[in-house]
Amino acid sequence: MSAEPTETHDVPWAMQLVVYRDRGRLAREVDVAEAAARAVVMLLGDERSAPGGPWHEAVRTWRDVQIRKLVRRADGKRWEDVQALPGVTVAQKAPTTAADEHGTAAVRAFVPAPVQPLPKQLHKLQVSGTQFPAVGASATQNAVVTVEVAPGLGISSGKLAAQCGHAAQLAWEAMPETVRERWRVDDYRVRVEFPSREEWGGVQRPVTVTDAGLTELDGPTDTTRAWWVEPA
Known part of the structure; x- marks a missing residue:
């Protein structure tokens, strides 16, 4: 299942994700990736994205x-x-074992829109070179959904966050409704x-993202x- 069908619009559309960066206590890369995946699916599952909601179209x-x-x-x-x-x-x-050195991972997912023009709050933000410490394994236990990252990619933390968001989205779209509801109740932990x-x-695996x-x-x-x- 591919995440990137052929584009047909003159101006590309995208979901913008903004990652919070605390320069003094950088979040761990794995926590950022999990937060990004959760934010994507949380937006998709929001009632405002459902038919009749203000974000649906x-x-x-x-x-x-x-x-x-x-x-x-x-x-x-x-x-x-x-x-x-x-x-x-x-x-x-x-x-807890990393909290003294690393901060909270926070990601905001925005309602999709054309990439141009962007609101000024987003336009001024840096895209490339987003990097967080790749230390430690996930601390998330008993999650409904697991996202696996291919070995040897050598990509930035920002790119990783986007790819994990793709995988989580495709899982959300492909899974049975009973599993989706269980995931919602679990706050879409990944x-x-x-x-x-x-x-x-x-x-x-049932879902694979091809960039x-x-x-x-x-x-x-x-x-x-x-x-x-x-x-x-």
């Missing part, structure tokens, strides 16, 4: 065209400023894992995949 257009996601970073007043734009914010604390090459090649290779990657590349726990 924008979400529908974006899903029909290309589920592109762009990750930006903000701190201080710029982070506060973007909270006024339509979207949802997810905050995820670092595990566990992000980094399997070895042997583990990645040794099993199939088109427009940024950071050289050509179409399988980047992430997702699976979920079926009800007992």
Whole structure:
């Protein structure tokens, strides 16, 4: 299942994601990736995105065209400023063992829109070079959905967040309604894992994201995949 169908609009559409960056206590990369995945699905599952809701047409257009996601970073007043734009914010604390050194991961997902023109609060934010410490494994336990990252990608934390958001979205769209409801009740928690090459090649998953290779990657590349726990 690919995340990037052929684009047909003159101006591309995207879901913008903004990651909070506390320069003094950077969040862990894995926590940022999980928060981003949760924010994407939380926006999709929001009642405002449902038929009749104020976000529905924008979400529908974006899903029909290309589920592109762009990750930006903000701190201080710029982070506060973007909270006024339509979207949802997810905050995820670092595990207790890392809390002294690493801060809370926070990501806001915005209602999809054309990439030009952007609101000034988003336009001024940096896209490239978003990097967080790649230390430690996920602390999320018993999540309904697990996102696995292909080994050896060498991508930035921002790109990783976008790819995990793609995988979570495709899982949300593909899973049975009973699983989706269970995930909603669990606040769309996601566990992000980094399997070895042997583990990645040794099993199939219901959802795989193939990135088109427009940024950071050289050509179409399988980047992430997702699976979920079926009800007992």
